[in-house]
Amino acid sequence: MDPREQLQEHELAQAGKSETDINNIEDNFQTPIFVSWRNAHMSVDMLRIVQKLTKNKQGRMRILMEYKAPVLYFFSYVTYLSK
Amino acid sequence: MALIPNIHKYLVTLLKLLLAALPSAKKTQGSHSLLNDYDLVSRSGGGHADVNSIELSQQQMVDVARYREVLAKSITSSIIFLLKHSRVVRTFHNFYILNIVKKDVLFFELISKLLVDNNGVLLGLRLFNQDIALLLSTKNELAPLT
Numbered sequence: 001m002d003p004r005e006q007l008q009e010h011e012l013a014q015a016g017k018s019e020t021d022i023n024n025i026e027d028n029f030q031t032p033i034f035v036s037w038r039n040a041h042m043s044v045d046m047l048r049i050v051q052k053l054t055k056n057k058q059g060r061m062r063i064l065m066e067y068k069a070p071v072l073y074f075f076s077y078v079t080y081l082s083k
Numbered sequence: 084m085a086l087i088p089n090i091h092k093y094l095v096t097l098l099k100l101l102l103a104a105l106p107s108a109k110k111t112q113g114s115h116s117l118l119n120d121y122d123l124v125s126r127s128g129g130g131h132a133d134v135n136s137i138e139l140s141q142q143q144m145v146d147v148a149r150y151r152e153v154l155a156k157s158i159t160s161s162i163i164f165l166l167k168h169s170r171v172v173r174t175f176h177n178f179y180i181l182n183i184v185k186k187d188v189l190f191f192e193l194i195s196k197l198l199v200d201n202n203g204v205l206l207g208l209r210l211f212n213q214d215i216a217l218l219l220s221t222k223n224e225l226a227p228l229t
Binding site for chain 1: 094106128152155156159160162166193195198199203204205206207208212215218219220221222223224
């Protein structure tokens with residue numbers, strides 16, 4: 001089989017797939033997931049406070065390490081490296 | 084500024100309230116005092132009995148949870164506002180240092196040191212050690228009255 005025809009068939013299959021996906025997404029939009037904006041705002045603010053407090057402060061970042069917060073420690077370390 | 088001599092009191096009270104209002108808070112003295120506050124607010128100074136002996140209905144439990152969410156959100160946003168404001172003040176007065184002599188140059192350092200000494204970082208850690216997805220998907224809202 002000609003590879004170009006194969007490619008065309010593949011593209012057509014992909015297009016069909018994407019159409020069905022879009023339909024599925026539209027179906028999913030009818031029942032949206034609930035997100036409590038208040039808790040989201042609170043957690044984002046908490047992250048910003050922790051980031052502000054531990055920026056360029058080695059001892060404070062060590063507090064994060066001692067209390068086993070690998071994710072938070074990772075983010076503050078990345079911001080420290082990117083400077 | 085009258086803020087600076089009293090800032091440690093304000094920050095300590097803010098952090099205590101935040102500790103009581105965070106969803107990870109267990110049933111300690113802080114949450115009890117929050118429940119008492121809620122009771123005072125809702126009854127507007129009526130007969131104030133011990134809340135722990137009263138069985139709250141489901142509607143009231145949702146209202147208490149919502150009250151705690153509102154408290155936690157407002158306290159975190161006010162703390163971040165204080166931090167940002169102190170940054171701005173500091174740079175502003177460094178810029179115009181010739182015109183203004185006695186100002187709060189280390190205001191941000193003061194606030195951040197107070198926050199760290201009163202375990203402000205550990206509060207955040209305690210919040211993020213639990214399940215965040217569960218926290219974001221909880222619905223503590225009552226249906227509107229018709």
